[in-house]
Amino acid sequence: MNAAKIQAACAPWVRTRLRTAPGVSAALAVLVFLTAFLAAVFPRSVDAYETRALRHDVTAASPGQSVLEVTTLPPPLGLAPSVRESAMREKVLARAHGELIGALPAPVRADVPASSYGVHTTKPLVADEPWLPRPDAVPPRLTYAAPSALQEHSTLRSGRWPVARDAVTLETREVEAAVTEETAGELKIEPGSTVAVPTTTGTPLTVRVTGIVTPSQPRSGYWAVDPLLRAPSLVRDPGSPTPVFYWRATLLLAQDTGPALLATTGEPEMYWRLAPDATGLTAADVPALESGIAAVENGPGLLELRDIAGPNTTLTTDLDAILGAYSSTRAAIGPVVTVAAVGIGAVAAVVLLMTGGLIGTRRHHELALLRSRGGSLRGIGGRLLAETAVSVVPAAALGLAAAVLLVREARFLPALVGAAAVGVLVCVVLPLRTTLNHRRPVLHGARDDVTHARPSRRRTVAELTVLVLAIGAVAALRRRGTSTESGADLLVSSAPVLVGLIAALVLVRLYPLPLRLAARPVARMRGAVGFLSLARAGRASSSGTLPLLALLIALTTAAFGGSVLAGVADARDEAALRAVGADARISGEGALSPVSDGFLRQVRDADGVKDVAPVRIEYGTPLAASADVRSDTKRATLVGVEPGSYARLARGTGLPAFPVASLGSGPGRDGALPAVVSPGLAERFGDRPHTVRSEAGDITVRVAGVLPRTSAVTDSEFMVVDARKLAKPGATTLLVTGSSLDGRQLRAAAREAGPEFGVRLRSAERDRFVDTPMQSGAERIYGAAVVAGAGYALLAVLLTLLQTAPERTTLLARLRTMGLTTRQGRRLLAFEAMPQALLAASGGLLVGWATIALLAPGIDLGALALAGGDPSAQHTASLRADLPSLALPAVGVVVLAAAVAGVQAWWASRRGSVKELRAGDTR
Numbered sequence: 030m031n032a033a034k035i036q037a038a039c040a041p042w043v044r045t046r047l048r049t050a051p052g053v054s055a056a057l058a059v060l061v062f063l064t065a066f067l068a069a070v071f072p073r074s075v076d077a078y079e080t081r082a083l084r085h086d087v088t089a090a091s092p093g094q095s096v097l098e099v100t101t102l103p104p105p106l107g108l109a110p111s112v113r114e115s116a117m118r119e120k121v122l123a124r125a126h127g128e129l130i131g132a133l134p135a136p137v138r139a140d141v142p143a144s145s146y147g148v149h150t151t152k153p154l155v156a157d158e159p160w161l162p163r164p165d166a167v168p169p170r171l172t173y174a175a176p177s178a179l180q181e182h183s184t185l186r187s188g189r190w191p192v193a194r195d196a197v198t199l200e201t202r203e204v205e206a207a208v209t210e211e212t213a214g215e216l217k218i219e220p221g222s223t224v225a226v227p228t229t230t231g232t233p234l235t236v237r238v239t240g241i242v243t244p245s246q247p248r249s250g251y252w253a254v255d256p257l258l259r260a261p262s263l264v265r266d267p268g269s270p271t272p273v274f275y276w277r278a279t280l281l282l283a284q285d286t287g288p289a290l291l292a293t294t295g296e297p298e299m300y301w302r303l304a305p306d307a308t309g310l311t312a313a314d315v316p317a318l319e320s321g322i323a324a325v326e327n328g329p330g331l332l333e334l335r336d337i338a339g340p341n342t343t344l345t346t347d348l349d350a351i352l353g354a355y356s357s358t359r360a361a362i363g364p365v366v367t368v369a370a371v372g373i374g375a376v377a378a379v380v381l382l383m384t385g386g387l388i389g390t391r392r393h394h395e396l397a398l399l400r401s402r403g404g405s406l407r408g409i410g411g412r413l414l415a416e417t418a419v420s421v422v423p424a425a426a427l428g429l430a431a432a433v434l435l436v437r438e439a440r441f442l443p444a445l446v447g448a449a450a451v452g453v454l455v456c457v458v459l460p461l462r463t464t465l466n467h468r469r470p471v472l473h474g475a476r477d478d479v480t481h482a483r484p485s486r487r488r489t490v491a492e493l494t495v496l497v498l499a500i501g502a503v504a505a506l507r508r509r510g511t512s513t514e515s516g517a518d519l520l521v522s523s524a525p526v527l528v529g530l531i532a533a534l535v536l537v538r539l540y541p542l543p544l545r546l547a548a549r550p551v552a553r554m555r556g557a558v559g560f561l562s563l564a565r566a567g568r569a570s571s572s573g574t575l576p577l578l579a580l581l582i583a584l585t586t587a588a589f590g591g592s593v594l595a596g597v598a599d600a601r602d603e604a605a606l607r608a609v610g611a612d613a614r615i616s617g618e619g620a621l622s623p624v625s626d627g628f629l630r631q632v633r634d635a636d637g638v639k640d641v642a643p644v645r646i647e648y649g650t651p652l653a654a655s656a657d658v659r660s661d662t663k664r665a666t667l668v669g670v671e672p673g674s675y676a677r678l679a680r681g682t683g684l685p686a687f688p689v690a691s692l693g694s695g696p697g698r699d700g701a702l703p704a705v706v707s708p709g710l711a712e713r714f715g716d717r718p719h720t721v722r723s724e725a726g727d728i729t730v731r732v733a734g735v736l737p738r739t740s741a742v743t744d745s746e747f748m749v750v751d752a753r754k755l756a757k758p759g760a761t762t763l764l765v766t767g768s769s770l771d772g773r774q775l776r777a778a779a780r781e782a783g784p785e786f787g788v789r790l791r792s793a794e795r796d797r798f799v800d801t802p803m804q805s806g807a808e809r810i811y812g813a814a815v816v817a818g819a820g821y822a823l824l825a826v827l828l829t830l831l832q833t834a835p836e837r838t839t840l841l842a843r844l845r846t847m848g849l850t851t852r853q854g855r856r857l858l859a860f861e862a863m864p865q866a867l868l869a870a871s872g873g874l875l876v877g878w879a880t881i882a883l884l885a886p887g888i889d890l891g892a893l894a895l896a897g898g899d900p901s902a903q904h905t906a907s908l909r910a911d912l913p914s915l916a917l918p919a920v921g922v923v924v925l926a927a928a929v930a931g932v933q934a935w936w937a938s939r940r941g942s943v944k945e946l947r948a949g950d951t952r
Contacts, residue, residue, distance in 0.1 A: 053388060054416075058424040060384060060824075061455055064377045065428030067817060068447030071370055071810070073432055076439035078806020079312035079359060085802050086355045087307040087348070092250035094347035097139070097325070099129055099301040101339040103291060110199050116339075117299060119285035122146050122177070128337045129301050134321035134330055136314040143304035145182075145251050148287030149174035150295025153277060156224050161216055162276065167266060169216060169276035172257060173226065173236065173295060175287045179207065182251045186210060188220030188240035191283035201289045203235040206280040211260040213241045216278055224280065228292040236280055250304040255279070301338070305348060313440065315356060322349045355803075362807050362893050365593070367522040369814040372586030375526040376821045379579040381455055382462070383828045389463035396463065406464050413460035425452035492534050499527035503883050525880050529585045532876040533578040536868060577869060579825035584873030584918050585880050587818030590811045591914020592881050593890065596907060597808065600894035605795035606682055610740040611642070611764035612792075613775060617785040623759035628782040632763055635774045639767035642678040643760035644741045645669035645752050651722045652713070665710055666742045667723050669752030669760075678740055681766045691734035692751045703733030705749040711735045721748070724757065740764060798895050807893055819918040822873070826866065826925050858930035866926035870919035881910045 087095055104113045115121060126146045130139045153170035161169050180190060191205035208218050218238055225233035244252045244259055252259040261278035282289075290297040310318065324330035325344050335342045399409060429448035433441065502524040615632065617624070624643060633641050647667040672689040679687040692703050701718035711732050718731045730748060739747055741764065752758040765775070772790050779786040798804075885908040 053391070054420040057384060057388070057417075057455070058420040060381070061421050061424040061451060062428045062431075064381060065425040065448040065451040066431050067373065067377065067428075068451050069429045069432035069444035070436055071373075072443035072447060073436040073439035074806065074810060075363075075366065076312055076443070077436050078802050078809075080310070080438055081806070082359070082801055082803035083310055083312055083315065083355055084307040086351055087305055087310065090347075090351050092248075092253040092304065095305055095351060096250045096254050097133075097137075097303040097305065097322075097344055097346045097348065098254065099303065099334060099338060099342060099344050100298050101342040102298055104339075113291055114198055114288040117148050117287035117291065117297075119177075119287075122148070122287070122299060122301075125338050126177075126301055129334060130303060132325075132330070132333050132337060133303070134324055136310060136317055137321040137325070138306040138309065139303040140306040143250050144302060145177050146299075146301040147174060147176040147284075148290055148297055148299050149176075149255075149279075150290055150293060150297050152294070152296045154226060154293065154295050158224055160222075164263065164275065165273045167273055167275035169261075169278060170264075171224065171226075171277075172279045173206070173282055173290060173293070174255075174258065174279055175282040175284060175290070176251070176258070177284060178251075179242070179281055179284065182246070182249070183207075183209075183242040183244050186241045186243050188238075191239045191281070193283045193285045197286045197289045199288060199292050201234075201286075201292075202232060203237060204282055204286045204289050205239045206236045206282045207240040207242050208238055208278075208280055209259055210241055210243050212278045212280075213238075215261045216276060226293050226295070229294060230292060234289060234293055236282070238280070242281070250302060254302050299338070311438065312359075315352060315359075319349065319352050319356075322346065322352070358801070358803060361889060361891070362803060364522060365888065365890070365893060366807050366810055368525060368888075369586065369590055369593075369811055371522045372525050372582060372589065373814050373817050373821075375523070376579055376582040376586060376818060376825075377451075378454060379582065380821050380825055380828070381451070382458060383576060383579055383825060385455065385459035385462055387828055387831060388459060392463065410460045410464040413463055414456060417459050418456050421452050421455045425449065492531075495527065495534070496531055499524070499531050502527050524884055525585050525589050526582055528880045528883065529581040529876055530578060532872055532879075533581045536581075536872050537577060576825055576829040577865075577872070580822050580869040580922065581873055581876050583818045583822035583825060584869070584922070585818075585877045587815050587822065587918045588873070588877030588911070588915045589880060589884075590814040590818060592908055592911040593811050593888075593893075594808065594815070595911035595914065596890050596909050597894040599909065600890060600907075601795050601798045604798060604895055605791045606684075606740075607738075607743050608794045609789050609791045610742070611678060611682060611766050612768075612790070613765035613770050613772075614762065614789045615765065615775065615779055615786055616646075616762040616789075617783065617787070623761060624763060625782065628778065629760075629763065631778045631781075632765060632775065635778065636771040637767045637769040638765055640674065640677055640681065640765075642674040642740075642764040642766075643671060643752075644675070644762045644764055645755065645758065645760050646741055646762050647724050648742075650748075652710075652719065663713070663746075665707075665721075665746040665748055667721065668739065668741045668747055668749045669755050669758060670741070670749055671753075672751060675740070675749075678764055678766060682740060684738065684740055685736055687736070687739075687749075688734040692749070701729040701731040702750050702754050704730040705734040705736055705739075706730075706732055707739075707745060707747050708735055708737060709746050710748060723755075728755065804893060815914065819921060822918050822922055823925050826869070826922050827929060829865070861930070863923075863926065866923045870922045873919045873922070874915050877915045878910050881908060884908065 104116050106113075123146070126144070130141065130144070133139060150172045153172050156169050156171050163169070188207075191207050193204070195201075197204065208216075212218065218241075220239055220241065222238045224236045224238075226236055228234050247253070247259055256262065257277060257279040258281065261276050263274045264277045266273040266275060287297070287299070321330070325334060326346070326349070331342070331344060334344060396404075396409060400406075425448050428451070429444060432444055432448070615624075629641065629643060632638065645668070649664045650667040652663045652665055670692075672687070672692045676687040676689045679685065688705060691705055706714065714730075714732050716732070718729045720727060720729045728750070730750060736749070739749060741747075741749075741762065752760065770790065770792075772788065772793070775790075776788045779788050888908040890908060
């Protein structure tokens, strides 16, 4: 009875601990919440931007590429006319349309409102009506289509909708049609116009136009798969020896008039255009999507389509090419993102371990007392696990919930695994590490500091193992990059972490040496603050590898992420500069249209214009005299410039300096003009004069200088001469430099100068390289990696200082009884914190720079930086060290260490010394 009363009177352990130290539990819960949130939101963010990128690529592609077009020929001539006509009836086509949509293998789905079907002729037929326009005296050639749901995809502008009066057959000789406004305007078609279509029997089929329509959504698949449905086109006759053009257009027949086309010579066929539905697609569907498209193109799925539409059915689409480009970009970007994920994951794990170590240190004496009074390791560990789980498990669950609410449409399992891993790590490691420290009694007062510690053999073997892994990871990354055939390689992706780990181990081993060297001269100084601070720094625990490891990995991750973003920005700037040549380019060189002096003055007076370089550009100039020109003659681009303005352009855009003096020497004795040429032409020309045939007349040039690249052109072979020495020096291009250029003003000036002039802005060209959600999503992740790395670095500094804060507070109290002033106390704490902070900051700078230098050859930023650009253009996207990303987190570490030391000294000075110097206190 008494034992029961005693047990009832005792409060539960967990509740007692939470009431006694609520601040520690709350701080641990907040840290776990943030870390679990990051661990859960990362895979969901990757899934989200990959899904958005997939939907963007499918929907942004032209309908002619993305639509799955099913076509089949009508029944053969040997069958009865009624059978052939029946196959092209509206009801049959509509039923086949529904069955084809249902036969698509998942996850291939069709957007039913955007899909269409019908009958059209595949061979253009000549229309001899005299009222039709005939450029170059060639009559137009028309095709005829009977599409479904014309009224749902267009608006009637004049006339009436075409209809099928009776059941249309092979013998029908008049049908009604409509045309779009653009077709009617170019071909002079009006309601009531008729066109005679030749037939196999000789009696023409009359097509009467009854209405003019306007497409509701001209860019939709209904109109864009076959552009002739919407607008006519001038086509060059390939059989004519001289350039001869004629009109091509399509007339839109009434629905259910397809059987009448069987009598024409236009070789009709039935079609079903199934627009893909990307709304429900996710990144995880890509493998199934690729296999499904392959199955309906040339696999078992095609057999099912033929059972529905006919034995000659074919399916054509470029959706597989779109998915292939998406997968290639995803495979190139994914491993680069994995590098950031591994770095942040490693530093988060180390900071969690540091937090557990801090809590274990604070409770060392409490647990030692329990152990001395008979507490078992299992019992102590169980109690620690229980009290840790009470705060950690809900915090991890809240972090997971926040990630799920923030990022929608992503897989749940990877996020659950990430958040659970954080919770398990804290719940297991914190009690385990704390309990194992009490396996055997520890003598009080035994020194365990960096200046007297001697690493064990097992630690040496472990460090050498990590060194071998780091060397292997760096070598593999430099040799084959971040990705393999099976995806990202975790060992290679962990190369920055391994480099940081090795650096931390090396710095910990070297840390006592500068302390010993600095302590000797300081000991002979009159003041005691310097000597005490160095002595205190030397008495730091030898287990300081963990804080230093956290700092170095965090700083390295922040530097690496910032360098990736800087490399991406540099690559886009470089690619835009290569494409435009300046901040803006106004050109009409396609027809060698000269730039007038008034237009040049107007451009120079535009807002934001700093300088204008007029340039004459002639592409495809033969590198031989007219008598020696052959079909295989090498060609280059001739550029005529004003040397002064062109040199200023080169300086303003950061290109290699243009040798003005080389062009100013004038013609030589042989009459040859000096030219600055590309390396390839310099090797071809040598020292001899060379004659070239240009639009400005034949000229003789000699090599006066060599440049690897130039602003005016992107061609690999070019020659730059003084435009004033040409027979026709008129400029065809204006290269404009300046900040905050007014694009509208420049375009207005170009329109006034002539329709042949166009304006290209470097800023607009740069925006083309970041038009995919995959790029922007990966960049946001790297931006978050920089912030998280810097944040964890500062948190590691704070935890390190908090771990020894009680000891420093007691030290200040004792020293104040000996006459230490408040100012001296602040200096003492600041000087004590500086060696470790400076070691971490300088080590982080060095390790970050070394990591980027080591890994740069294996990091490909091309897909991340330039996925939206021209795939045929040659661009460079290399990783480089970014000074702000290296310096700012390192400086932040030093500033935070000094700030915390100053705040602690100020706070200690406000408190009395009685509480800190209680009798029997072992601090």
